[in-house]
Amino acid sequence: MKIRVGEYEVLSSGMLIALKNQPVVFQLNDRTVPLTARFFFEDTGHAGEPRINIRSCGNDRLDIVFTDFTDVLGDGPTDAWELGDIDHRKLYLACRVSSINDNRDKILYYTWYLGERLPEKD
Numbered sequence: 001m002k003i004r005v006g007e008y009e010v011l012s013s014g015m016l017i018a019l020k021n022q023p024v025v026f027q028l029n030d031r032t033v034p035l036t037a038r039f040f041f042e043d044t045g046h047a048g049e050p051r052i053n054i055r056s057c058g059n060d061r062l063d064i065v066f067t068d069f070t071d072v073l074g075d076g077p078t079d080a081w082e083l084g085d086i087d088h089r090k091l092y093l094a095c096r097v098s099s100i101n102d103n104r105d106k107i108l109y110y111t112w113y114l115g116e117r118l119p120e121k122d
Contacts, residue, residue, distance in 0.1 A: 008080075008092065008113040017104040028086065030111075033060065035086060040065045041097070041106045044080075050075050054083075066097050069106065074098035080113060090115035 003010040011028075018024050024039040042065060053065040062083060069075055076096035083091045091115040097106050 005111075005113065008115055011091075011112040011114050012110040015107060015109045017100075018108055021106060022102055024108060026110075026112075033086060035060055035062070035084075035091075037062045037083075037093075037106065038063065041069065042067045043070065043103050044068055052077070054081070066106070069097040070099045070103050072099055074107070074109070076109075080111075082115075085118055086114070088118050088120060098107065 003013075012026075016024065018039070018041055018083070021041040021043065023041075026039075027038040028035040028037075028087065040063065044067060046068065048068060048117055050069045050071075051067040053067070055063040055065070057063055074096040077094070080092040080094040085091055088091075092115055094113070095108060095110040097108055099106055
């Protein structure tokens with residue numbers, strides 16, 4: 001089955017519970033160039049806006065840190081992020097994070113999208 005949302009092809013979509021704020025690791029190994037995306041959850045205990053920090057760790061790994069995502073209804077970016085390219089197509093991620101069990105566990109809703117095809121590199 002293939003799923004499309006407008007011009008985007010859905011690569012993977014789902015929901016999972018990150019128990020006790022443990023990291024979540026996505027490994028896109030079935031692509032031409034493998035990619036690992038690691039999601040970390042931090043709660044500082046300070047009131048304020050949730051923050052997201054995206055760090056590139058070379059060409060094959062990405063770390064995404066969600067800090068102070070404490071809303072039970074969920075929070076996250078309103079637009080998908082363009083994270084780079086994979087298999088000559090742009091790679092996007094849309095996600096939201098909800099907090100449960102007194103902020104000990106996080107629910108991660110995610111969708112990985114493939115966008116437009118990029119020109120072949122010589």
